[in-house]
Amino acid sequence: MQRRHFLLAGAALAAAGAHAQSYPEQPIRWIVPYPAGGGTDVLARTVAEAMRPALGQQILVDNRPGASTNIGGELVARAKPDGYTVMSADNAILAYNEHLFGKLPFNPEKDFSYIGAMARFPLALVVNPNFPVKTLKEFIAYAKANPGKLNYASPGNGSPHHLAMELFKNRTGTYITHIPYRGAAPAVQDVMGGQVPCMFLDLAGGLAVMQAGKVRVLAIGSARRAPSLPNVPTLAEAGVSNAEVYAFQGLLGPAALPEAIVARLNSELNKALLSAPVQKRAADYGMELLPGTPAQFKAMARAEAMRWGPIIKAAGVKLD
Structure with a gap:
């Protein structure tokens, strides 16, 4: 029985590995939890287009706004972990909402696969x-x-x-x-x-x-002036200290994504962030691109959650 268990487990791992090697075999759905036209949408479409040629499949941006990004987050958390549903995630879903809502339809630390950070602006x-x-x-x-x-x-x-x-x-x-x-x-x-x-x-x-x-x-609200707005002072320069504020963006999938698929998506994401079209868009819009590992992305997101918890509590903001 034990030998049969090991054989079945090995067969399952081999099948998962074969699936990951052939990935992707169909279009990828990219959830954006905001309406079209905002910064999250602009970045998602720019990066998705840069990733598309290497992946060899269409990446279809699907705007699903509402409930402070929880609608999009729940869709991804409940999606099949096959690499065909991913999501642009920002401060709201990864750092704020656990402090704003008494109950969430997902756990931001446990119910997602962290693929990689994209940018902050x-x-x-x-x-x-x-x-x-x-x-x-x-x-x-x-x-x-x-x-x-x-x-x-x-x-x-x-x-x-x-x-x-x-x-x-x-x-x-x-x-x-x-x-x-x-x-x-x-x-x-x-x-x-x-x-x-x-x-x-x-x-x-x-x-x-x-x-x-x-x-x-x-x-x-950045630590330094934006090259695209060189005459605009930072909040600190203008007299308001300890008030650095920015939106960060990263790519998530549902929990339990195969490691090989996470690695493939992370690799293509990092290449896209270094591509000329994305670099130009970043320069045009004052973005700081953040290529890196899934672990670095998750660590950054959890650090932001810790930073904003006391601020949200002091402000008395609740969304339920």
């Missing part, structure tokens, strides 16, 4: 061009003089943009009311139109409107 505080401030100092003074009367937009509850402003409020002692939207595009439209005066906006999805002057950029 800073968030910038922007205002409508007609809003009566021109510097971060003036913005803080205006907010303090008008407590509760100032609103800010975000792509949704629990998004990096939402929590970036909550951290900013904590560091500056200001009271600004959150107006959540269903995605970055409608939020930006309303800031440009003056319906909402301000928001934190990621460079990947918002650099074009920043450079066109459709919003005024007051400060950027």
